[in-house]
Amino acid sequence: MIETLSAFHFQRPLWLLALIPAFVLVLLEYRAADAAGRWRRIIDPELLKYLLVGNGPVSRITPNAVLLVAWTLGTIAVAGPAWQREPSPFADAKPPVVVVLKVTPSMMTEDLAPTRLDRARQKLSDLLSMREGAATGLIAYSGSSHLVLPPTQDSGVVLDLAKALSPEIMPKEGDDLAKAVALAQRVLAGNGHGGSILVMADTVASDQLAGLGETRTAATTILSLLPPNLDAASIGEAARALRGTVVATTPDQADIAAIARRLDRVGRTADVAGEGQHWQEAGYWLTPLFALLALLWFRRGWVLT
Structure with a gap:
């Protein structure tokens, strides 16, 4: 287990920079959707919760949250996570x-x-x-x-x-x-x-x-x-x-x-x-999860929830 963790790396780590705009967009959307945010500076929080209508618990499973998860999984997959060496097709070949x-x-x-x-x-x-x-x-x-x-x-x-x-x-x-x-x-x-x-x-x-x-x-x-x-x-x-x-x-x-x-x-x-020193990419294992998350967008009214 320790050897696997020590060998874990991304073959294309620069793709992880794509996570930055994802979190920025989610943060901006969260702030824009917080209608009570601008009132908290002028109304006492204990009183504000009784003045707001529809201020009950909100489900955390929203299209934006699912989009963030899908974006994260896709970025990690493209970045090429790897921790095992891939056997070369020439490793067992006899020299000419x-x-x-x-x-x-x-x-x-x-x-x-x-x-x-x-x-x-x-x-x-x-x-x-x-x-x-x-x-x-x-x-x-x-x-x-x-x-x-x-x-x-x-x-x-x-x-x-x-x-x-x-x-x-x-x-x-x-x-x-x-x-x-x-x-x-x-x-x-x-x-x-x-x-x-x-x-x-x-x-x-x-x-x-x-x-x-x-x-x-x-x-x-x-x-x-x-x-x-x-x-x-x-x-x-x-x-x-x-x-x-x-x-x-x-x-x-x-x-x-x-x-x-x-x-x-x-x-x-x-x-x-050296052909035997290639790393085996494991990002494709995230593809089924990515596909399941994409199915949620076929749900009626999901985008407007």
Whole structure:
């Protein structure tokens, strides 16, 4: 109870100034209706009560009194009373992720059956199923990087476009991971909700490390698409340059589970977290009382009472 009272406030307190003219008008009307007021200064009060006609008790429930109550309730409602925080619609939403997929001839190697690229698509399908409802974007890169799809919750479209990618359709051969990560950062910045970057690659060219150091971000995870018995030193160096994390490919879904936990834990921006700090207005609870008071004006002769 004490915490509720301490948290009580008005979100638009300036509207409370509308109570001033209400009380002023009621006071002026009361003085104008007091016919005996001007006689009290010249006639003894004990004698005046016997001289006045119709000076009996008057009902306090008058149109003016009801108008004052309705005005007060309406002003308080518009001022926005609040004492409870409102849960954000984004509070339980999973942060978006931009998948940076390497599409080069090396990804067609069959040491990860059927190929490294096909295994990447399978892992992407598992990730989309595990993070159902989360927005996912897709970037393909080789010697150049290209935005295939901005973050969307339609996982079917993401997977279909990923299946359509092949080294033959890439305009330039090579390994330009640095520009691909920079493009992913711009996509997330334009999205306005933060997020993470997931790189799916088998190796990283050594000339990319300097560029990756300039685009470093702790929200980057690299899924190494190499069999466990192969050296992935270039992947580790790229992760250190990005201040990211490397997850090795596993035959089961252990790698995807680890990636999903990391993606759900990081990548939220401050403004999204701040969405949970909105206050829940309680002024609408006064609406039924306001409506009941308004019904009195449909009473015959009420205004003239």
